Amino acid sequence: MPRAGLSAAAVVEAAVLVIDEQGTDALTLAAVAQRCGVAAPSLYKHVGGLAELKTLVGVRVLNELADRFTEAATGRSGADAITALMHAYRAYATAHPARYAAMPPDPLHQPELAAAGLRQLAVIQAALRPWQLDATAQVHAIRRLRVMAHGFASLESAGGFGLPEDLDETYRQLIGSFLDTLPTP
Amino acid sequence: MPRAGLSAAAVVEAAVLVIDEQGTDALTLAAVAQRCGVAAPSLYKHVGGLAELKTLVGVRVLNELADRFTEAATGRSGADAITALMHAYRAYATAHPARYAAMPPDPLHQPELAAAGLRQLAVIQAALRPWQLDATAQVHAIRRLRVMAHGFASLESAGGFGLPEDLDETYRQLIGSFLDTLPTP
DNA sequence: CGGATCTGGCTATTGGCATTAGCTTTAAAG
DNA sequence: CTTTAAAGCTAATGCCAATAGCCAGATCCG
Numbered sequence: 386m387p388r389a390g391l392s393a394a395a396v397v398e399a400a401v402l403v404i405d406e407q408g409t410d411a412l413t414l415a416a417v418a419q420r421c422g423v424a425a426p427s428l429y430k431h432v433g434g435l436a437e438l439k440t441l442v443g444v445r446v447l448n449e450l451a452d453r454f455t456e457a458a459t460g461r462s463g464a465d466a467i468t469a470l471m472h473a474y475r476a477y478a479t480a481h482p483a484r485y486a487a488m489p490p491d492p493l494h495q496p497e498l499a500a501a502g503l504r505q506l507a508v509i510q511a512a513l514r515p516w517q518l519d520a521t522a523q524v525h526a527i528r529r530l531r532v533m534a535h536g537f538a539s540l541e542s543a544g545g546f547g548l549p550e551d552l553d554e555t556y557r558q559l560i561g562s563f564l565d566t567l568p569t570p
Numbered sequence: 571m572p573r574a575g576l577s578a579a580a581v582v583e584a585a586v587l588v589i590d591e592q593g594t595d596a597l598t599l600a601a602v603a604q605r606c607g608v609a610a611p612s613l614y615k616h617v618g619g620l621a622e623l624k625t626l627v628g629v630r631v632l633n634e635l636a637d638r639f640t641e642a643a644t645g646r647s648g649a650d651a652i653t654a655l656m657h658a659y660r661a662y663a664t665a666h667p668a669r670y671a672a673m674p675p676d677p678l679h680q681p682e683l684a685a686a687g688l689r690q691l692a693v694i695q696a697a698l699r700p701w702q703l704d705a706t707a708q709v710h711a712i713r714r715l716r717v718m719a720h721g722f723a724s725l726e727s728a729g730g731f732g733l734p735e736d737l738d739e740t741y742r743q744l745i746g747s748f749l750d751t752l753p754t755p
Numbered sequence: 756c757g758g759a760t761c762t763g764g765c766t767a768t769t770g771g772c773a774t775t776a777g778c779t780t781t782a783a784a785g
Numbered sequence: 786c787t788t789t790a791a792a793g794c795t796a797a798t799g800c801c802a803a804t805a806g807c808c809a810g811a812t813c814c815g
């Protein structure tokens with residue numbers, strides 16, 4: 386019986402691949418174990434259980450998106466930066482629809498997810514800085530961005546847009562309607 | 571062994587109650603059967619299985635929202651009607667968060683759900699009529715409304731908004747940013 | 756080098772679930 | 786009053802998560 390040489394990170398990696406290939410609902414310890422070449426109970430040596438594995442996947446996904454955010458925002462500012470962030474969000478969701486669906490909607494409420502959530506938040510706050518919004522206005526602005534990005538991405542990745550009209554154009558209009566409400570910086 | 575006098579509609583009703591009380595993930599044939607006072611296999615006499623039950627719940631929820639829509643839109647027109655529709659959407663999602671989560675995101679793609687989806691669509695199209703948008707512009711406008719309503723409602727009902735700032739104000743801003751992009755009718 | 760110990764695997768088991776098969780009784784239809 | 790279709794039941798199968806307890810590989814310390 387040779388050792389498989391697993392680790393928590395390796396289990397999470399396998400879980401992400403299972404999600405990518407078979408959808409969020411197919412994330413099962415049995416499927417992950419099979420992919421790792423191991424019996425299902427062995428996973429408990431690295432991961433607390435299915436619930437914990439799901440949170441770890443959530444952390445992983447949140448961090449991946451935060452990475453895309455920082456990459457998109459570097460070297461840009463103002464409306465340019467906001468637009469790039471919105472496109473990075475959509476691009477991630479379309480590139481990995483199932484992974485996107487596994488992203489926890491309320492990261493700041495769970496301690497394990499908060500750090501990853503705050504990484505995203507920091508990038509957005511930096512992009513909004515040129516407008517010098519007061520605290521309240523900033524909260525509303527970030528919420529509106531989040532609503533538009535999440536609403537569009539979740540509908541698109543769930544196949545919710547049926548008609549052939551150009552989706553890029555719809556997204557452009559959404560971003561434009563947001564930027565139009567900001568005072569000229 | 572007295573008869574329980576079930577029917578497909580009664581089973582769906584029980585399923586909706588289970589969802590309301592214990593969340594979407596708790597929708598299980600065992601739970602529904604218990605609430606109906608019946609053994610689990612008996613449900614198959616009324617419903618094809620768990621998958622079909624979920625579709626039926628989807629139809630039910632789509633129709634409930636369509637009812638709210640028509641009620642909200644009657645007697646209103648223009649920006650007033652749009653605002654009322656958006657508030658009806660949000661009100662339904664906050665009143666029944668779990669039920670909202672059970673609403674299929676792509677009703678027009680599945681024949682069983684299409685009729686209910688089209689009911690909603692018709693109300694929105696009627697509300698947009700005063701602006702006399704051409705076909706393409708109307709598609710983009712409806713998509714944007716849907717994105718904002720669904721994005722906001724899904725985040726709110728999932729507890730995704732952490733801060734104490736007024737959510738009504740955020741929603742107002744979203745609706746306003748939409749209306750501002752329409753030509754004055 | 757050699758034993759003690761820890762760690763990462765395993766098998767076996769339990770309990771919950773969906774689903775199918777086949778039986779029985781109720782209730783309606785003739 | 787008989788016949789029959791529908792609505793319930795129990796029993797059984799198979800998949801899954803989770804726990805318990807065993808065993809071997811790796812590591813650590815003398």
